[in-house]
Amino acid sequence: MANEDKQFVTEITPQDEDFSRWYIDVIKKADLMDYSPVRGCIVFKPDGYEIWEHIQEELDRRFKETGHRNAYFPLFIPESFFQKEKEHVEGFNPELPWVTEAGGEKLEERLAIRPTSETMIGHMYEKWIQSYRDLPVLINQWANVVRWEKRTLPFLRTSEFLWQEGHTAHENEQDAREETMRMLEIYRDFVENYLAIPVIVGQKTPSEKFAGAVDTYSIEAMMKDGRAVQAGTSHYLGTNFANAFDIQYLNRDNVREYVHTTSWGVSTRLIGSLIMVHGDDRGLALPPKVAPKQVMIIPIGPPKTRDAVVGRADELFAELKQAGVRVGIDDRGDIRPGWKFNEYEMRGVPVRLEIGPRDMENGVCVLVSRISGEKKVVSQDNLVEEVKAMLEQVHNEMFERAKAFREEHFYSVDTLEEMKASMDEKRGFTLAGWCGSEACESHVKEETGATSRNIPFEPEVTKTTCLVCGEAAKHTVVFARAY
Amino acid sequence: MANEDKQFVTEITPQDEDFSRWYIDVIKKADLMDYSPVRGCIVFKPDGYEIWEHIQEELDRRFKETGHRNAYFPLFIPESFFQKEKEHVEGFNPELPWVTEAGGEKLEERLAIRPTSETMIGHMYEKWIQSYRDLPVLINQWANVVRWEKRTLPFLRTSEFLWQEGHTAHENEQDAREETMRMLEIYRDFVENYLAIPVIVGQKTPSEKFAGAVDTYSIEAMMKDGRAVQAGTSHYLGTNFANAFDIQYLNRDNVREYVHTTSWGVSTRLIGSLIMVHGDDRGLALPPKVAPKQVMIIPIGPPKTRDAVVGRADELFAELKQAGVRVGIDDRGDIRPGWKFNEYEMRGVPVRLEIGPRDMENGVCVLVSRISGEKKVVSQDNLVEEVKAMLEQVHNEMFERAKAFREEHFYSVDTLEEMKASMDEKRGFTLAGWCGSEACESHVKEETGATSRNIPFEPEVTKTTCLVCGEAAKHTVVFARAY
Known part of the structure; x- marks a missing residue:
């Protein structure tokens, strides 16, 4: 390894030396985020934000497939709303930011920035739900929320973060509990099969449940320092919020009853989780299904063959792009391939595609896995399939490694x-x-x-x-x- | 027309009688929104929000196609940031809501809720941009913003609204001006060819330009009451924000220079615009490309043939859905077809598909345009193509009508x-x-x-x-x- 490469690699603190520093080094160096001038709030830079976009696309698809629709509720929640559910106010009050002035005037009632929207949505559901014919109500919201945290950590715990919050209302406990479990299972399946993170599915103890829930269920993931991240939660809220906001409906026997509600959410902390689960001392390792670039093409070889190789690499790039692969190409002539290899490994690109003059002659190229380092010589004729198979392989390698790590710990x-x-x-x-x-x-x-x-x-x-x-x-x- | 239908139709105030009441009647009755308990903030209900989702999908695609990437910046902006650009603070200060307390403590510096993000993004760009190699920076953000408006109107002017804001930085004036015009043209093309709203493209006078811009360009649409809506704006900001936030770069001659920036945005007021441009006394008329349901299938005929007709209608539904058409079916047996016709006209569904027993025998069905009322008998064998052609026709009818109306006025x-x-x-x-x-x-x-x-x-x-x-x-x- 050349000196320039070595030095490059050692800029990232090794995980075993200081895992927290490793984490900050990696997310800064891979350009996923930056600190903002507002305490505890980060800027999601394009590569960080794009991971969230891929998470959104797939979850949104799964929510709609199961009958949910998106809506949008106000950012501001009147102070009186929080008073209506006792546990809820106790749980969230210490973390609320308050708007006290607006438009040049002091407000009559303070407005909280939403930390979650059960109260606002409860208030609206009371207006919308009259009869069993209006049920179930299956709504999701993609939004920013704010919890004024004392100790923050990029992606994993920030004062403002992005999330989705599902809020549903049902005729009875059974329907609501089924919904709670359905969404928990969607989260489990998504986090395992999309983010390659194995999780432990279970129920929270009463002291750890959501403020205002009857029962909270979670999926828990193990980071590479052995600590846990709650990667998603689904709550059966019983009639707690229905009572607080008087959400009653006329049931099939013409009797007024309280609805049973659920809520469920995942947030941008998933980004932090997948970094801490999969990353290593070389840098990020991004699950192929959410990686901004899934494949990076690097043409190699001496200057005299350069134009021809880059020309062929451009064709492969176009072919993969056409096939829906998120592919990049780094054909800069003034930077050595070894440096590029390290750079895209550090950025977590799942598959590297190398092509040199001899590969060209033989009609092949080389695919390299970010996880196992396995190099596979593949025919250019069959490139799209080979690349897709390699991406699948990398996903499986990530999941299996993470699972093995969890079992060892x-x-x-x-x-x-x-x-x-x-x-x-x-x-x-x-x-x-x-x-x-x-x-x-x-x-x-x-x-x-x-x-x-x-x-x-x-x-x-x-x-x-x-x-x-x-x-x-x-x-x-x-x-x-x-x- | 039966009494039940007549009464139904007359629930909407005629446009000529009171256009504002017509507007509120229609958006409430078509279930697009509801008022929230927070002054000037609305709830986007699923049918209203889905229009926004379709707007987002297409604009996002166009932004990415032209090299932009999404990012996310904090909701909160420190008070001192607004002071840095004189016109900007004067323009926005009267409308800002202020967070003064958070996490149980009074804040040392008040935080505004963003009305737009030039200042926050300017602060970050100062950190990110060092050299001409870092330029251009082409970033977009999808976000909520707040402007504490005195007089509000659902979708068109709300205290909190949803929008996208593009923020770019360039080496020189020419590049920045080209970007300003590129995005203006994307807006024009999108609003005309996607929302079927003809617009007038031009430059704002100095007194009407964005607070802090050198030049502001807009697209202006005419509502059915003859009033204008500014449907999108693109600003050349010169070096105003670069000066305010000290965004300098080392140019190709190794000399420090200020970057030239642009910003551009459209918002959920597009939803209000398309309602006021296309709606009529029968209710909403939604442009096919953003309508939550593009086609509504209504089986008709006497009870004895009902099961067979509904069976065939279900097959057509599946076929259209499979082909990517957003299709619905209303096969409720206890509601008369006439009532359904009015209902989905009121909801603005662009195309109605009727199928009855005789149509079944003949292998045809009937497509009806929401705009012209034209009925077209089409072969079931060719249904997907016929439906797509009819959707295109409805789009063109909408655009031509709106254009003719504008010319008349x-x-x-x-x-x-x-x-x-x-x-x-x-x-x-x-x-x-x-x-x-x-x-x-x-x-x-x-x-x-x-x-x-x-x-x-x-x-x-x-x-x-x-x-x-x-x-x-x-x-x-x-x-x-x-x-």
Whole structure:
């Protein structure tokens, strides 16, 4: 490796040295974001934003396929709305920014910037829903929301972030619970099969559920430092918001009843998650399905064959683009191929396509996987299929690696002592029995810094005693330190 | 017409009786929006929001095709940023909402909710742009913005609205001016060929230009009450924001220079415009390319043939859907076809497809244009092509009608007296000569309520004297009362 390349690579702090610095180095260097002059708010630069656009396209397609439609509700929420649901106001009040003046006048009632829209949407649903014929209401919103966080981290926890929030209303508990689970499963499938991130699906403990929900379900992903990210949540809200906003309907027996509501959301923290799950000391590694560039073409060889090789590379570029592959080409003559290889590896481009003079003669080119480094010589005649197969392969490699990593860092413990040792000595998730008391749960947090992530639907083992009090375990819970 | 149908139709106030009431009746009845509890903010209901989604898809495609990429900048703008560009702060300050508290604390510096993002983006560009190699920067943002308006009107003027704002930076004036014109032309082409709204393209007078721009260009559309809507604007900002935010770059001669910037935007007021341009006393008339439902299938005939007809209608529905047509079917057996015809005309569905037992026998169905009412019997064998042709025909009918209406309501005057008479007696746009003085321009406004809309690039006639002072005319200007 030439010096210039080596130096380049070492500009990124190694993950094992300082994972947080690695993360910041990578997202800055790969040009995904920049800090803004407003505390805790970032700028999504084009390469960062485009990841979000690909996430949006696919989720939006899946939401519509399951009968949901998009709508848009106001950014501002009157202060009185928050007072209507007790848990909700307690959960969100500390994080709200307040508009107190507008148009040169002091407002009579302060307006919060929405941290989530259950209250505003509850108010509107009360007007829209009269009878069972109006149900279900299946609405989603793509929007910015604001939570004034004390400690922020680009993508993963920012004061303003982008998300989607689904809000549905149903005739009864069963329909609403089915919806809650349907959306949770859409999230699981999307995050696993689109972002190549394996997740643990389960139910939040009461102390960790959404403020105002009856039950909250989540998918939890393991970052490469062993910490957890809650990658998506789906809430069964029961009749809590229906009560608060008086959303009643005339049922099939002509009796007035409260609707049952759900809400569910994922946000731009998915971008942070996929970086922390897949990235390595060489930089980003982007899942092919959301990568702004899926393939980067790099012509190689001596100056005398350069024009011919670049000419052929341009043709391959056009062919791949035509086939819907997001492809780039770097044909700059004054920059060495080795530097380019490192550059696009750092930027996380899933597949590199190399073509040189001998490849041209043989009618082939070389595809290189960002994950395994595997080099595959493929025929130019069959390029589109070969590239698509390689992208699929890279996706699978990413998922399998992430899954293997999670399995290596998944522990099972029986006592608090074991949990402490596990958290201090190893990175990862820990499965333990829990009696169901909030006291034991918060004791774990105080002693280890780990919170309950969820009660997995399919735990690998079932625990019989609580790791804190030793009483009979009600649940087997995943604990982890979390972002 | 049965009584039930008649009553239904008369629920919408006729346009000639009260155009404003007609507008509110139609958007409420067609379920496009609802008022929110926050002053001046509306809820975009699914059918209203979906029009915006189709506008977004196509504009986004055109922006990307011309080399632009999307990014996302913070909602909040520090107060000090507005102070940096004098005209800008004067223009926007009266309309700003201010966040003064957040996270339980009073903020050291107030944060405005963005009314537009030149200042925030200027601040970031200063960091990003070092050399001519970094130029041009071609970025667009899809976002919500807020302007605390005193008088609001759904879609056309709301305190919070949705828009896109392009922000580009260039090496020199020529490049920036070319970009300004390129985007103006994209808007013209989109609004005419996608929304079927003919527009007048031209330059704003200095008093009507964007606060902080050197030159502002606009496309102006005529509503059915003769008033104007500014449907899109593109600004050449010169080095005004570059000076304010110190955006300098090292040019090709290694000399530091200020960049030249542009900005350009269209907003959800396009939804209001297309309603006011195309709607009639029967209700909405939606341009086919952005209509949530392009075709509504209504099976007809007596009960005994109902199942067979509905069965065949379902097949046609599937075929059209498969072909990418946005199609609906209303096969409710307890509602009369006549009622349905009125309902979907009111909702503005461009094409109705009727199929009855005799049509089935003959292998045909009937397509009906929402605009001309023309009924066309078409073969079922050729349905997709026939439907696509009919959608194209409806688009053309809409454009031609709107254009004819505009021509009928386009006047040319030589004196203020004529202008007054024109504005009082007729609805429409008025072309007049103008000497270029702000005094004459504001005199027209005081006397007639009309503002200068723009100086059209291609005026129908060229005026030689100013309509107010009688001095030599510098420009031929379109005046109109405007939303």
